[in-house]
Amino acid sequence: MSNVNQDGWSKVKERLRVEVGDDVYSSWFARMDLEAIEDGTVRLSVPTRFLKSWIQSHYAERVLACWQAQEANVGRIELIVRSAVLKTTVQPKPKAELMAGAGDIGNRFNGNGHGRPMAVSDPGVHEALGGSPLDARLTFESFVVGRSNTLAQAAARQVANGLRGDPVMFNPLYIHAGVGLGKTHLLQAITWAGNAAGERKVLYLTAEKFMYGFVSALRTQTALAFKEALRGIGVLVIDDLQFLQGKSTQAEFCHTLNALIDAGRQVVIASDRPPNELESLDDRVRSRLAGGLVVEMSGLGEELRLEILKVRVQAARSHHPSFDVPLPVLSYIAKTVTHNGRDLEGALNRLLAHSKLTGHAVTLEMAEREVRDLIRPQEPKRVKIEDIQRVVARQYNVSRSDLLSSRRTANVVRPRQVAMYLAKTLTLRSLPEIGRRFGGRDHTTVLHAVRKIEGLVGNDMALAEEIEILKRQLQE
Numbered sequence: 286m287s288n289v290n291q292d293g294w295s296k297v298k299e300r301l302r303v304e305v306g307d308d309v310y311s312s313w314f315a316r317m318d319l320e321a322i323e324d325g326t327v328r329l330s331v332p333t334r335f336l337k338s339w340i341q342s343h344y345a346e347r348v349l350a351c352w353q354a355q356e357a358n359v360g361r362i363e364l365i366v367r368s369a370v371l372k373t374t375v376q377p378k379p380k381a382e383l384m385a386g387a388g389d390i391g392n393r394f395n396g397n398g399h400g401r402p403m404a405v406s407d408p409g410v411h412e413a414l415g416g417s418p419l420d421a422r423l424t425f426e427s428f429v430v431g432r433s434n435t436l437a438q439a440a441a442r443q444v445a446n447g448l449r450g451d452p453v454m455f456n457p458l459y460i461h462a463g464v465g466l467g468k469t470h471l472l473q474a475i476t477w478a479g480n481a482a483g484e485r486k487v488l489y490l491t492a493e494k495f496m497y498g499f500v501s502a503l504r505t506q507t508a509l510a511f512k513e514a515l516r517g518i519g520v521l522v523i524d525d526l527q528f529l530q531g532k533s534t535q536a537e538f539c540h541t542l543n544a545l546i547d548a549g550r551q552v553v554i555a556s557d558r559p560p561n562e563l564e565s566l567d568d569r570v571r572s573r574l575a576g577g578l579v580v581e582m583s584g585l586g587e588e589l590r591l592e593i594l595k596v597r598v599q600a601a602r603s604h605h606p607s608f609d610v611p612l613p614v615l616s617y618i619a620k621t622v623t624h625n626g627r628d629l630e631g632a633l634n635r636l637l638a639h640s641k642l643t644g645h646a647v648t649l650e651m652a653e654r655e656v657r658d659l660i661r662p663q664e665p666k667r668v669k670i671e672d673i674q675r676v677v678a679r680q681y682n683v684s685r686s687d688l689l690s691s692r693r694t695a696n697v698v699r700p701r702q703v704a705m706y707l708a709k710t711l712t713l714r715s716l717p718e719i720g721r722r723f724g725g726r727d728h729t730t731v732l733h734a735v736r737k738i739e740g741l742v743g744n745d746m747a748l749a750e751e752i753e754i755l756k757r758q759l760q761e
């Protein structure tokens with residue numbers, strides 16, 4: 286390779302980095318090498334098939350354009366997979382190796398990048414595609430429906446009952462709720478019921494498993510096999526999407542999501558926040574996620590908690606027939622233990638353990654002692670600035686980053702002022718500190734916002750009421 290070529294290549298890489306940004310560049314192009322330039326064709330190599338396919342389908346024209354900006358006579362880019370064999374064996378047949386690396390997709394950028402399925406069997410990938418482990422107890426039968434989850438449960442049922450070839454009613458189905466409110470339960474119920482019906486394969490993956498499967502696929506160069514297998518499933522269920530991290534993972538997630546939805550496959554997602562608050566995802570993914578049915582499950586009400594406890598005791602009795610919890614004890618737990626379903630389970634487990642170990646019947650006194658630390662604190666909640674921003678953003682249908690941004694359009698300015706006002710009145714933070722937390726603003730800006738809202742609530746009943754509601758939500 287002549288130095289002239291390598292110099293040119295460095296400049297092309299620089300241009301590419303500027304155009305796509307550091308993150309994208311290091312995810313996809315950092316390991317791309319120049320192999321040769323012949324007759325207007327630039328041959329570039331990458332270490333994995335996956336990278337090759339990804340770059341071909343997403344960045345082919347960019348790469349070509351960057352080359353053409355540098356060397357006008359470049360007409361074509363050819364991308365090959367560097368085979369490790371090429372470097373280590375003494376006497377390889379370079380041409381043949383190159384062809385093998387590039388062969389299954391075609392030597393040219395073809396704008397789609399999907400090769401035919403590969404017969405690679407990799408336990409990591411297959412395990413990842415086998416889905417995350419399911420808990421046999423988390424079914425529709427054991428899921429108690431109440432005011433806070435009626436819609437989510439109905440939508441989940443609908444998805445689980447869907448038949449192959451049915452039109453998909455809402456896609457994706459996106460369920461969000463705080464911790465312990467039944468997301469995983471509902472998602473696994475869909476998986477059990479859907480697979481029992483046998484019509485469509487339902488695959489349940491935690492976001493971590495998705496990342497793990499993807500990352501290991503990248504390493505073993507079987508990302509295409511991974512994708513092919515993903516395409517074989519009817520319903521993809523992804524739990525805890527908020528844990529999806531890393532630029533390239535997210536890009537792959539976006540790709541998978543689009544591919545599945547466009548092919549009419551159902552996607553179900555659970556997360557601890559609504560799509561517009563998944564700050565690390567880019568706008569297109571967020572809007573795609575928001576484009577289906579977004580359902581929130583709110584805190585478990587007292588009635589629902591009591592029902593859940595009853596179902597749990599019933600289930601426990603099948604293994605421990607002597608276990609009995611009198612209704613007043615159940616009511617006490619339902620009333621005092623936090624909204625979180627996991628704590629309810631924890632409370633019952635302690636009663637069960639205690640009665641097994643001591644042989645004593647469960648009484649109210651014993652329950653009070655055993656679950657003391659699970660009891661909801663009564664003192665008023667400390668309000669955090671993040672919570673204020675989250676709640677205000679949701680109320681006014683803007684994103685949290687809008688609130689922190691320097692945008693000055695009316696639909697952002699007012700919510701921002703409200704949020705600053707609430708931060709001043711509900712927390713002990715100083716004006717400069719609040720300014721810092723709102724995208725590095727000056728304390729005078731915060732003061733202005735506070736005065737502005739104070740002035741407005743005196744005359745504007747609707748705004749005053751809105752602010753009351755926000756305060757109540759935050760202090761609940």
Ligand code: ADP
Pocket residue numbers: 423427428429430434462463464465466467468469470471593625626627630
């Ligand atoms: P999340 O995934 O939202 O954090 P989980 O689905 O793990 O919450 O639920 C926590 C616990 O509460 C589980 O034991 C679950 O079975 C129980 N639970 C939550 N909601 C319900 C419900 N509606 N009916 C029955 N059990 C529930």
Ligand code: MG
Pocket residue numbers: 468469470524525
């Ligand atoms: Mg969960």
